[in-house]
Amino acid sequence: MSILPRTNASARSAGTKFPQLRKAVPVFAALGDETRLRLIVLLCTGGALSITQLTAGTEITRQAVTKHLKVLADAGLVRDLRSGRERLWELESSRLEEARRSLDVIAGQWDQALLRLKAALEK
Template identity: 40%
Template sequence: MNENDYSRDAFGAIADPTRRQLIRLLAEAGELPLHELTPHFQMGRTAVSKHLTILKEAGLVLDRKVGRETRFRLNAAPLKEVQDWVAYYSNFWSTNMLRLNRLLEEEEL
C-alpha cells in the first residue's frame, strides 16, 4: 500500500505528526493560507503543501481561492470515525479494568 492509498482516510491522514499539527493549527485559527502555515514547520512550502493535499484527500481540509491565495480550513467531520473507533476501545478497557478490580478484590477476601 503506497502513501496515497493509505492517506485517503482519516486514520492514514492523522498518522503523521505534521498532519496532526496542521489539523491543530487550522482548528485554532479557522482558516489560513499556506504562507502562514509554513513557518510552523521545519520544512518548505512544497512539503507542507503535500501534507495539506493528503488531508484534503481524506476530507479533513477544505480550501478556497481568495484572489491569488488559497486558504485552508479544517473539516472535522471525518474525525468522527476516529472518535468512534477510539471510544469503542475506551469502553473495552474500562470493562476489563472493572473485571480486574473485581478479581483482585475477590482474591483479597
C-alpha cells in the same frame, strides 16, 4: 468471558461490529505524522489559512506542506477553498468528531475488559 486479547479473527469481526472504527482508519493514519498533526492544530486555532501562513516560522517547504495537506484532504480532515487566486485550507471538524467517537468505542471496550479482569481476580 475472556480477558485475553482478541485473536486476529475476532479483531477482524470488530470491523463489522463497529463500522465507525473502520471509517476512522484513514483519519488516524493521517494524524500519525507530526507535521500533519501540527497542521491540524494550526487549522483548529486559526481558521482557514494559506500555505504561506501554514509554513510561516517553520523550516518546512511549501511543497512539503502541500503534500501533507493532500494526505489530510484524502482522509477528509481538511478542504481547500479558493479565495481569488489564493487557496486557503480549513479543518473539516466532523471527521475529527468521528475519530473521537471511535476512541470512545475503544475506551468502552477497555473499560469492559478491565471490569472482567477485576471480576476474575476477585473470585
